[in-house]
Amino acid sequence: MKKIFGIQNFRLCQEGVCNANMDGRDVVCIMPTGGGKSLTYQLPAVLTPGCTLVISPLISLMRDQILHLKEAGVNAVMLTGGTPKQSVNEIQSRLASMATTESNDNEIKLCYVTPEKIAKNQRFIALLQKLYNGKKFARIVIDEAHCVSDLGHDFRPDYKKLSVLRHVFPDIPILALSATCPPKVLQDILKILQMGPVVDGKAAPLHGTVHFSAPLYRKNLHYTILPKPSSAKEVISTMSEYILQNHKNESGIVYCLTKKDAETTAEALGTISKGAIKTGVYHSDVPDDIKERLHTLWREGTVQVVCATIAFGLGIDKGNVRFVLHHTARIFIAHLSTQKSLDGYYQESGRAGRDGKDADCVLYYRPQDATRLSSIICSEAAEGQTKLRDMLRFAQDMKECRKILFAKYFSASSDLAMNSWTTEEANAMDRCNHCDNCTRPPESIANKDVTLEAWQILKTLAAVESRGGRVTINGIGDLARGLGGGKFDANVGGKRKKAKESVQLDCEAVAGGKLQLSKDDAEALIIHLLINDYLKEVFLSTAYTVNVYVVSGAKALRISRFSRADILEGKCPVKIECSFRLQGRKSKAAGKKAVARQSPEMYDFNSPEEDEVVPAKP
Numbered sequence: 333m334k335k336i337f338g339i340q341n342f343r344l345c346q347e348g349v350c351n352a353n354m355d356g357r358d359v360v361c362i363m364p365t366g367g368g369k370s371l372t373y374q375l376p377a378v379l380t381p382g383c384t385l386v387i388s389p390l391i392s393l394m395r396d397q398i399l400h401l402k403e404a405g406v407n408a409v410m411l412t413g414g415t416p417k418q419s420v421n422e423i424q425s426r427l428a429s430m431a432t433t434e435s436n437d438n439e440i441k442l443c444y445v446t447p448e449k450i451a452k453n454q455r456f457i458a459l460l461q462k463l464y465n466g467k468k469f470a471r472i473v474i475d476e477a478h479c480v481s482d483l484g485h486d487f488r489p490d491y492k493k494l495s496v497l498r499h500v501f502p503d504i505p506i507l508a509l510s511a512t513c514p515p516k517v518l519q520d521i522l523k524i525l526q527m528g529p530v531v532d533g534k535a536a537p538l539h540g541t542v543h544f545s546a547p548l549y550r551k552n553l554h555y556t557i558l559p560k561p562s563s564a565k566e567v568i569s570t571m572s573e574y575i576l577q578n579h580k581n582e583s584g585i586v587y588c589l590t591k592k593d594a595e596t597t598a599e600a601l602g603t604i605s606k607g608a609i610k611t612g613v614y615h616s617d618v619p620d621d622i623k624e625r626l627h628t629l630w631r632e633g634t635v636q637v638v639c640a641t642i643a644f645g646l647g648i649d650k651g652n653v654r655f656v657l658h659h660t661a662r663i664f665i666a667h668l669s670t671q672k673s674l675d676g677y678y679q680e681s682g683r684a685g686r687d688g689k690d691a692d693c694v695l696y697y698r699p700q701d702a703t704r705l706s707s708i709i710c711s712e713a714a715e716g717q718t719k720l721r722d723m724l725r726f727a728q729d730m731k732e733c734r735k736i737l738f739a740k741y742f743s744a745s746s747d748l749a750m751n752s753w754t755t756e757e758a759n760a761m762d763r764c765n766h767c768d769n770c771t772r773p774p775e776s777i778a779n780k781d782v783t784l785e786a787w788q789i790l791k792t793l794a795a796v797e798s799r800g801g802r803v804t805i806n807g808i809g810d811l812a813r814g815l816g817g818g819k820f821d822a823n824v825g826g827k828r829k830k831a832k833e834s835v836q837l838d839c840e841a842v843a844g845g846k847l848q849l850s851k852d853d854a855e856a857l858i859i860h861l862l863i864n865d866y867l868k869e870v871f872l873s874t875a876y877t878v879n880v881y882v883v884s885g886a887k888a889l890r891i892s893r894f895s896r897a898d899i900l901e902g903k904c905p906v907k908i909e910c911s912f913r914l915q916g917r918k919s920k921a922a923g924k925k926a927v928a929r930q931s932p933e934m935y936d937f938n939s940p941e942e943d944e945v946v947p948a949k950p
């Protein structure tokens with residue numbers, strides 16, 4: 333390890349995985365991105381005779397690995413659909429002669445292939461059989477093993493066909509590696525790859541599968557959620573200032589919601605910083621050769637910031653990413669995905685600081701983004717809502733330590749994570765003391781009893797509903813605050829398709845006066861009510877778009893059944909408390925500029941969102 337890989341000490345569960353693997357056990361290893369999963373098979377590969385087969389989903393990822401291995405003097409090759417025929421022949425004949433030679437000199441220690449090679453290439457399987465018969469087939473490694481399961485967000489049909497490996501090579505140990513693995517996906521992996529204690533009714537080779545999972549918490553990542561300005565331009569200048577002040581000339585990623593966002597953000601960051609920040613764009617429509625080039629330029633530091641969609645992921649192998657910014661709170665939208673929203677955020681932000689040095693993870697959040705999110709996930713409404721709420725809960729929280737929020741979230745969604753938190757991190761529930769919530773000066777937020785304000789919002793909403801109207805998250809806040817003359821559209825899409833009719837709402841009559849909250853605070857409260865079931869989102873699609881409206885939630889009556897006087901006299905047993913950022917405060921990390929507030933006139937009531945979202949495919 334020291335001599336070849338230049339690594340001084342094992343990290344996380346690396347040592348255990350190496351040992352179990354060299355003992356010939358099947359192993360499942362769940363380790364965070366950047367945790368160092370590669371070493372767990374590369375080290376055994378150089379220490380044992382024969383060839384280690386590595387199945388990896390992405391060519392760029394393989395190429396990086398091969399490059400590193402060659403630099404370290406390890407004999408490694410890759411075989412993909414794109415390998416020139418001559419090289420394929422050469423590699424295959426080298427493997428074939430290895431199979432029939434006693435000596436272990438000049439062995440190919442690692443052979444990286446795409447899953448397609450296994451699924452569709454009989455000749456290659458036959459070659460592996462030769463190695464197997466010659467006792468030169470050391471182990472099978474399945475990197476990004478969650479791709480095996482169609483319950484995961486990166487499902488690859490060809491990964492499923494890897495089940496053939498156990499049939500043909502029953503006693504070759506399998507090492508399955510992943511960073512994201514909810515329990516259902518894990519069960520699927522074990523089943524499809526035929527790992528685990530029982531295979532086809534018989535006891536599995538060598539006493540079954542060993543599970544390893546490493547703590548999810550990475551000390552070098554500093555999480556911060558910053559209020560997001562409401563004008564697109566302000567968002568960019570805030571980011572630009574942030575980057576220039578905190579990470580000048582250091583590498584980073586800005587994750588955006590849509591392809592269009594990625595493009596405009598890249599361009600605007602360049603313009604606003606007067607070229608001081610060199611950006612590149614990465615999304616699914618960018619041609620492969622340009623992607624490759626961007627990768628190279630970014631790796632060598634010519635491009636400082638990659639503005640990307642979700643598509644920028646699996647292939648990243650860059651240690652010195654000093655910051656990952658999220659332009660928008662985004663949740664995973666893959667069809668049938670069991671992926672929870674925070675897993676996605678955790679993964680993407682986790683691409684920072686893989687070298688173990690300090691790095692920042694900043695999420696720009698504004699409650700209003702919830703509208704945008706929701707309209708995108710409506711196709712899986714019920715599940716989408718839960719995910720959306722998980723994300724909102726995380727973003728909205730200004731008190732609990734981010735590490736603890738992650739820990740609670742992951743232990744609720746995965747038994748594995750729970751084990752790792754309790755066994756590996758004795759003090760998993762201690763505060764991290766370096767995230768935004770741990771370092772936030774107490775005077776920068778105000779915790780208010782807003783039962784009356786909540787009541788006003790619910791009353792306003794009830795009045796809208798009783799008149800057959802519908803309002804958006806943004807709309808209800810403005811209505812309750814008495815903006816726009818209290819007008820809203822009634823009978824929108826109603827049963828009889830009545831023409832839109834503008835209805836006037838009198839704040840005084842309906843809610844005993846205007847809501848005395850700023851726009852931002854009103855939105856924060858609405859999200860708070862949404863997360864806690866006093867409000868609920870409904871999704872309505874038109875021919876062109878999906879609109880998200882809010883309606884009274886399951887708990888609304890607990891407050892709205894009281895009169896204003898009751899509320900004022902404290903007769904309502906429910907108390908609504910909500911934390912607000914204090915207005916006008918400069919955020920340390922946000923740069924010097926205070927967050928701009930937008931005037932209501934600029935506000936777009938039911939703006940349709942037509943942006944396309946890049947699907948979660950590698």
Ligand code: ADP
Pocket residue numbers: 339340341342343346363364365366367368369370371649651686687
């Ligand atoms: P993963 O596949 O788990 O996301 P990698 O295997 O690509 O992570 O490793 C991420 C980085 O961490 C690499 O640059 C690797 O050299 C480095 N690394 C791995 N193990 C160690 C270790 N024990 N100590 C220091 N650096 C390590």
Ligand code: MG
Pocket residue numbers: 369370475
């Ligand atoms: Mg990896």
